[in-house]
Amino acid sequence: MLRTRRSASSGGRGAGWVVAQFVLMAVILALGALPPVWPGWVRVAGFALILCGIGGAVWAGRTLGSALTPYPLPSEQATLVERGPYGIVRHPIYVAGLLVFLGYGLLASVPATVAVALLAALWHLKAGVEERHLLERYPRYPDYTRRVRRGI
Secondary structure, three states: OOOOOOHOHHHHHHHHHHHHHHHHHHHHHHOOOOOOOOOOOHHHHHHHHHHHHHHHHHHHHHHHHHHHOOOOOOOOOOOOOOHHHHHOOOOHHHHHHHHHHHHHHHHHOHHHHHHHHHHHHHHHHHHHHHHHHHHHHHOHHHHHHHHOOOOO
């Protein structure tokens, strides 16, 4: 069963996923210091992606409100959110985060940009785990998945 004493702790909610994503984020940021760097026009595009990603993350986070969590297991008080950016894609925070880190990679260096693919793969896998929990928790989730694309 999904609800156990362990599931109430951060470890049972998916702390490993959270640690892995923050480690990868730190690696991407560190790789930004390595050459080679992108040409100037690519760096400008990177800055624009960062701004779009930040805007998307803020919109998605505000839409989730108190249900926002870094864990793939939803919090106890969470409800299924289908409005705002969640009416466009099922995982808008991951999409926004990828825009931010892709933008950073383009702004900083080629190695940082390449490493964003690892973060995308991790978030794709984490989203799959999250979706299994959402399917167990919300009876309307299957209908939601038919109407709204995954996004990552």
